[in-house]
Amino acid sequence: MRVSDIGEFALIDRLAKIVSSEHPSVLVGIGDDTAVLEGGGEMLLLATVDAQVETVHFLREAITPQQLGRRALAVNLSDIAAMGGRGSVALVSLVLPRETEVAWLEHLYQGLREEAERWGVVVVGGNMARAPEHAVIDVCVLGWISRDELLLRAGARPGDLVLVTGTLGEAAAGLRLLQRADQAPASTVLLARLLTPTPRLPEAAVIAKSKRATAMIDLSDGLSSDLLHICQESRVGVRLWAERLPVTAAVQEVAHQCGETALDLALGGGEDFELCFTAPADTAETLARTVYDETGTPVTIIGEVLPQAAGHTLVLPGGEETVLKAKGWEHFKRNL
Ligand SMILES: [Mg+2]
Structure with missing residues (x-):
């Protein structure tokens, strides 16, 4: 068996079993x-x-x-x-x-x-x-x-809303431009998002200090994959509203040129390094506004946390519901 046969996440599980990180000083180990x-x-x-x-x-x-x-x-x-x-x-x-x-x-x-x-x-x-x-x-x-x-991937509860900082799919759009060697001036922002991402440290500090958020992850692999990590660790389901995902006109344009959709780039693109977090429904809007007021970074409510039995669904713009699948980056499966 080779690592490419089982993929990154199964490999992590196998290796984590060998070096159990259980120790009095370890609050959160591998995972x-x-x-x-x-x-x-x-x-x-x-x-x-x-x-x-x-x-x-x-x-x-x-x-x-x-x-x-x-x-x-x-x-x-x-x-x-x-x-x-x-x-x-x-x-x-x-x-x-x-x-x-x-x-x-x-x-x-x-x-x-x-x-x-x-x-x-x-x-x-x-x-x-x-x-x-x-x-x-x-x-x-x-x-x-x-x-x-401290915020972990575990902690989201049914009834919470799902929020995301900034915009989605820009790094993936930047990668598409790079692959096509597109030097259009409009590509500057997209390329910067890909090449020199900005860690959302000030936003994270505001979210953590509010003590209102229940779980958080950064979007390195792609929204679909990373949000499903929150679901897995929190043992909850989720309903994501495609229409609410924050995508810019530039991402839509690049997606269109490449025969993809902005939704593909937003869900599976990865490397946006935005923060995806959950918060109770009655505090989510206030929290989103606080982050914006204190950092200038917009925060969008993009979904709701459901009981685990409800599964993971994506509501498409027409209202049709499909299964939300992990479409993000996974090592050993594909490369640049
Ligand atoms: Mg991460």
């Missing part, structure tokens, strides 16, 4: 966006790691080293944001072919520093090893969250 550890006091320690692999996550001709440095840190900070936390320090493991240009790496580190300074994170160490062919930039981030503000 959420970030591990949550006792920090000795009111604050809990957050730990996450995420690699950027050449030819899988990035192509050298499509991203500048500065952008790659920013991205490598930002995707980790998004996982910290998913818990409501803030980043503190980063460790960087570089696995490099011998031919790698020093200047390329220095530019990568300038990008890393830019993103780190933006969020008050310090790069405190790392590791280097030789790669046979392609570069890997693996970043580990540690962060903190107050014990009473």
